[in-house]
Amino acid sequence: MSLPRLTYLVIALGAGAWCALLVLPPLLAHLSLGGAAELIASLFRPICHQLEERSVMLFGYPMAVCSRCSAIYVAFFAGTLLYPVIRKVESPVMPPRWVLVVALVPVVLDVLAGILGVHAVTLTTRLWSGALFGLVAPFVIIPAAIEGIVQLVSRSHRTPVHQQKGLSDA
Amino acid sequence: MPEKPSKLLPALYGGIIIGVIGAIPFLNFVNCLCCAGVLFGGYMAVFFYRKDLPPALPLESSDGIQLGALAGLFGAIIGLFLTGLIYLMIGNVAGKAMIEMLMNVYDSLGILDQMPPEAIDQMEMSAEESPLNAISIIGSLIVDPLFGLLGGLIGYQIHKPKAGVPPAAPTPTAP
Numbered sequence: 001m002s003l004p005r006l007t008y009l010v011i012a013l014g015a016g017a018w019c020a021l022l023v024l025p026p027l028l029a030h031l032s033l034g035g036a037a038e039l040i041a042s043l044f045r046p047i048c049h050q051l052e053e054r055s056v057m058l059f060g061y062p063m064a065v066c067s068r069c070s071a072i073y074v075a076f077f078a079g080t081l082l083y084p085v086i087r088k089v090e091s092p093v094m095p096p097r098w099v100l101v102v103a104l105v106p107v108v109l110d111v112l113a114g115i116l117g118v119h120a121v122t123l124t125t126r127l128w129s130g131a132l133f134g135l136v137a138p139f140v141i142i143p144a145a146i147e148g149i150v151q152l153v154s155r156s157h158r159t160p161v162h163q164q165k166g167l168s169d170a
Numbered sequence: 171m172p173e174k175p176s177k178l179l180p181a182l183y184g185g186i187i188i189g190v191i192g193a194i195p196f197l198n199f200v201n202c203l204c205c206a207g208v209l210f211g212g213y214m215a216v217f218f219y220r221k222d223l224p225p226a227l228p229l230e231s232s233d234g235i236q237l238g239a240l241a242g243l244f245g246a247i248i249g250l251f252l253t254g255l256i257y258l259m260i261g262n263v264a265g266k267a268m269i270e271m272l273m274n275v276y277d278s279l280g281i282l283d284q285m286p287p288e289a290i291d292q293m294e295m296s297a298e299e300s301p302l303n304a305i306s307i308i309g310s311l312i313v314d315p316l317f318g319l320l321g322g323l324i325g326y327q328i329h330k331p332k333a334g335v336p337p338a339a340p341t342p343t344a345p
Contacts, residue, residue: 042305046192048311049268053275072204097328111203144323148231155232155277 003005003153008089011142015077022070026061040064054126061112068107068130075134083138092143103136174233176220177215181237184215184321185244188214188314191243193252197266211245212238212321213328220329228331231323238322250302250310257300263302269293288343 001009007054021040028037041064046052048065055062056070089092106129114121188211192198200207215237220229272293276282282290 014232021274041307043309046306047201047205047317049199051272052183066202069204073336094330100324100327107203140327141320141323143190144231144234148233148235148323151230151232152235 002090004089004092005152007140007146007149008084011138011145012077012080015073015138019074019077022064022073023058025064026058029061030059034099037061054123056123056127058127068110068126070132071127072134072137075131076137078166079138080137080142082135083142087139087143089146092146094143095139099136100140103133107133172224172226174227175219175224177219177233177237177240180222181215181240182216182244183218184213184237184241184318187211187214188241188245188318189248189252192249192310192314194255195256195260196267205313207244208242208314208317209321209324211320212241212318213325214321215241215318216322216325216329218223219283229326231326231330234322234326235319236318236322236323238244238319239300239315240318241322243311245318246310246314249314250307254300255301257262257302262299264299265296265299269296 013028020042025037025041028034028040041050044064047075048069050062050064051066052062052070054066071080083089088122107162110129113119119125188208190197191200191207191211198207200210216234218231219233219237223229273282273290277287
């Protein structure tokens with residue numbers, strides 16, 4: 001398997017595993033495995049407020065992170081799966097730099113509007129604004145990650161040549 | 171060909187940003203939005219590095235990966251140290267405020283009276299606990315480099331050289 005494909009596969013598997021972890025706490029709680037559910041949920045405590053009233057419920061239990069974070073992560077995974085359909089994995093194309101900023105605008109507006117009380121922040125606004133950002137993010141991150149990994153690997157292959165040169169110079 | 175500058179210092183600056191945002195009570199709520207503070211630190215590491223980079227050398231995506239991950243690692247260590255220090259000095263103020271806010275919400279919804287006293291006691295006890303435990307330490311050491319790396323890649327996408335514009339030629343040195 002080529003290095004770009006391998007990098008893509010690692011990102012896709014990582015994003016999938018991350019999303020599976022989000023769903024595990026409600027699933028485990030539903031199966032009466034409260035201790036394991038609590039342990040996994042606590043892993044996400046430093047990165048999300050986990051307020052129950054702002055979370056998506058599965059089997060009557062909240063997911064590991066809030067609705068906005070859930071939307072971002074699940075949409076990121078969906079975008080990662082969509083990536084090879086829209087772009088070529090072997091030849092990464094960087095999108096224009098404004099793409100990510102535009103995708104971030106609804107999230108920022110939703111958060112600010114909620115803080116300032118301009119409009120009621122609902123589950124729907126959280127999910128849609130988060131999902132838009134999450135769906136766009138892989139198209140920015142994956143090509144940069146593939147390009148970067150290829151650069152790092154090719155550089156590490158070149159290192160012994162440099163070392164040899166250094167030795168012969170000495 | 172000039173050599174690329176060291177990545178250590180820009181990554182450390184990014185790590186300090188991550189650590190400070192993650193440790194200061196209430197400011198660390200920024201991380202509740204998909205680790206925005208960690209992403210920002212990774213981005214800033216690339217920003218600082220870009221400033222040190224000679225015009226002849228282009229910023230590469232591998233720079234973004236290395237800077238972001240390193241900033242995240244520094245940020246996790248600095249953040250854990252500062253979190254412990256702040257807890258020793260003033261206790262878990264953010265935890266207490268969070269529980270108080272939750273109690274107010276439950277009270278306004280009229281469900282506080284229906285809650286078992288043991289549940290309320292447990293919530294109050296958890297607010298007194300140190301935010302540092304094995305899970306938070308392991309979690310920070312995994313999550314911060316990961317999200318820092320993503321921030322570094324975003325930083326690269328924003329600060330990458332424009333397509334079709336070749337890097338400036340190195341200035342000739344006097345013989």
